[in-house]
Amino acid sequence: MKTITVVGMGYIGLPTAITLARGGFDVCGFDVNTAVLDSLRAGKLHIVEPGLQEALTETINSGRLTFSDTCPTSDAYIICVPTPFSVENGKRRADLKYVDSAAATVGRAIKPGALVILESTVPPRTTERMAKVLEESSGLTRDQFYTAHCPERIIPGQMLRELRENDRIIGASSPEAAELVVEIYSKVVQGGKLHVTNDVTAEMCKLCENTFRDINIAFANELSMICDPLGVDVFELIELANCHPRVNILTPGAGVGGHCIAVDPWFIHEQFEDTTPLILAARQENDFKPFYVAKKVHELAPDATIAVLGMAYKPNVDDLRESPSITMAHEFEKLGHKVICCEPNASVEAIEGIPNFSLAEAIEKADFSIITLAHDEFKADKQTIAKKPFFDCIGLMR
Numbered sequence: 259m260k261t262i263t264v265v266g267m268g269y270i271g272l273p274t275a276i277t278l279a280r281g282g283f284d285v286c287g288f289d290v291n292t293a294v295l296d297s298l299r300a301g302k303l304h305i306v307e308p309g310l311q312e313a314l315t316e317t318i319n320s321g322r323l324t325f326s327d328t329c330p331t332s333d334a335y336i337i338c339v340p341t342p343f344s345v346e347n348g349k350r351r352a353d354l355k356y357v358d359s360a361a362a363t364v365g366r367a368i369k370p371g372a373l374v375i376l377e378s379t380v381p382p383r384t385t386e387r388m389a390k391v392l393e394e395s396s397g398l399t400r401d402q403f404y405t406a407h408c409p410e411r412i413i414p415g416q417m418l419r420e421l422r423e424n425d426r427i428i429g430a431s432s433p434e435a436a437e438l439v440v441e442i443y444s445k446v447v448q449g450g451k452l453h454v455t456n457d458v459t460a461e462m463c464k465l466c467e468n469t470f471r472d473i474n475i476a477f478a479n480e481l482s483m484i485c486d487p488l489g490v491d492v493f494e495l496i497e498l499a500n501c502h503p504r505v506n507i508l509t510p511g512a513g514v515g516g517h518c519i520a521v522d523p524w525f526i527h528e529q530f531e532d533t534t535p536l537i538l539a540a541r542q543e544n545d546f547k548p549f550y551v552a553k554k555v556h557e558l559a560p561d562a563t564i565a566v567l568g569m570a571y572k573p574n575v576d577d578l579r580e581s582p583s584i585t586m587a588h589e590f591e592k593l594g595h596k597v598i599c600c601e602p603n604a605s606v607e608a609i610e611g612i613p614n615f616s617l618a619e620a621i622e623k624a625d626f627s628i629i630t631l632a633h634d635e636f637k638a639d640k641q642t643i644a645k646k647p648f649f650d651c652i653g654l655m656r
């Protein structure tokens with residue numbers, strides 16, 4: 259394994275390509291988006307991630323990382339393309355069109371003995387589906403190439419460190435495939451352990467990690483809605499309950515957002531509707547929370563101009579995907595409120611039509627604020643927030 263093509267130069271693919279190049283492999287970053295490739299060829303990052311710009315410059319200069327809009331022949335391929343969900347007849351289903359088209363393209367480039375690793379988060383049995391696409395488009399038989407699923411668990415903000423230090427799950431379709439994957443990851447993973455299993459277990463491992471968190475947060479959100487009429491501080495309650503050595507309840511919030519925790523549980527539920535009522539209930543509970551907050555505040559202050567403080571899906575990022583704050587802001591609009599927001603990480607005038615102001619301006623213009631995220635800017639200026647009535651989804655003002 260000397261040459262590796264990483265398919266998809268996004269949040270996961272690019273840091274992975276850089277890490278592999280630093281590990282001594284000759285890496286080609288392949289993408290279908292020419293704007294992304296133009297930027298990378300010019301040595302400029304198109305995503306925000308600490309330390310990545312310096313690492314990009316270093317690996318391009320070393321000659322070990324190049325970019326291409328055609329998929330070359332190489333010893334191994336790592337597929338890191340999007341896996342969003344689409345809604346069909348009211349039901350959410352994994353949209354695997356990017357995985358299918360990436361596999362078809364890779365299939366046209368592979369030679370016997372090649373290894374294809376799927377790193378995208380996928381529903382169970384997608385690695386086998388990818389193998390069938392590879393077989394069809396390559397003309398090779400199943401025993402002439404190797405496949406594996408190695409789910410990615412790195413967190414934005416710490417990607418380069420976690421790529422080296424996190425444990426890796428290697429879901430190989432054969433012992434030979436496992437050996438080849440271990441050969442690659444053992445050159446870049448320092449500190450973390452490599453765990454070999456089969457591909458379906460690896461697919462389920464990534465999904466069950468995020469589903470576990472979704473269910474735990476749903477419980478915390480449910481507690482917050484019970485505590486409200488009881489006059490109990492849910493954050494104190496959870497702190498006290500977590501003093502028990504075997505209890506670890508996560509934190510309630512405005513709901514659950516992002517492209518992982520709010521999406522991955524659906525990839526299990528879509529295949530096992532009858533046996534996953536708990537997974538479905540957690541998704542529904544977390545999706546309901548922004549509507550609960552909007553209704554509650556509407557009853558308290560029916561004519562108020564509302565400022566939503568935090569529109570991203572988690573603290574200190576600009577990522578708005580599946581953000582419950584955006585759902586909540588639109589719900590306030592439906593209830594007849596004028597709504598503004600403060601999202602200090604997005605330097606735009608409006609987010610989905612909701613005017614975006616600095617914290618001081620938002621508080622000045624609004625009658626009532628909703629604190630949805632513990633952004634550093636909010637933590638540093640609680641006095642400004644306290645000037646007007648607020649609803650605190652996250653316990654920031656305690």
Ligand SMILES: NC(=O)c1ccc[n+]([C@@H]2O[C@H](COP(=O)([O-])OP(=O)(O)OC[C@H]3O[C@@H](n4cnc5c(N)ncnc54)[C@H](O)[C@@H]3O)[C@@H](O)[C@H]2O)c1
Pocket residue numbers: 265266267268269270271288289290291294338339340341356359360363377378379380410411412413414517518
């Ligand atoms: N971003 C994260 O924090 C994170 C964490 C863990 C797992 N994941 C998973 O990793 C996968 C990739 O996510 P991402 O955030 O890197 O996506 P992204 O949208 O940032 O990047 C995907 C890239 O793939 C390219 N692409 C799409 N189809 C292609 C094709 N057929 N051939 C070549 N390139 C193609 C796109 O142009 C884009 O540049 C997803 O399954 C996601 O769920 C993401």
